[in-house]
Amino acid sequence: MSRNYREDAREAYRDAKRRGRRGVERARHRADDISHDLAEHAEEAWRETDDYVHRNAWSSVGVAALAGFAIGFFVGRR
Template identity: 50%
Template sequence: MPDASDLSTINKQKLVSDLRVVVSDADEILRASASLAGEKVHELRERIQDRLRDAKLRLADAEAALVDKTKAAARATDDYVHENPWKAVGIAAGVGLLLGIIIGRR
C-alpha cells in the first residue's frame, strides 16, 4: 500500500501532466487566433499569454521539485542498500517470490 508521500508524488506527477496539456492547448489556441482582429481579441490574447507564461513557470518549478524529490528518494534507497546489503537482498528476494506466486496462480 503506497504511503502518503508516494500518493503526493503521484498527484504531483498527474498535476504536471495536466498542466502540460493545458499549456499545449493554450499555445495552440493562441496560434489559431493570431489572425483574428479586434480590440477584445487583442486584450484576450494578451491576458492568455500572461497566464500561459505564469503557468509555464509554475510547471517548470513543479517539474524541478519532482526531479529533486525523485533524486532524493533514489539517493536514500542507494544509501540504505549500501548500509544494509543483506536486508536489501532479502527484501528483493521476498518481493520476487511473492510476484512469482501471484503470476504463477494465473
C-alpha cells in the first residue's frame, strides 16, 4: 500500500514539474514579446525625436540650453 502512495506522490511531483515548466515557458515567451514591443516603441520614439530635432534644430538648441541653464541654476543653489 505504501508503494501506491509513493507512486502517487511521484506522479503528482512530475505533473507539478511539467505544469511549472509550461508556466515558465509561457512567461518567458510573454517577456520576449513585451521586450520586442518595447524595443520597437523605443526605436519609433527615437526616430520621431530625431526627425523633430532635424526639422526644428534652433528650437531644439534653445530648449536644450534653457534646460541646461535651469539645471545648473538649481544645482548651483545647493
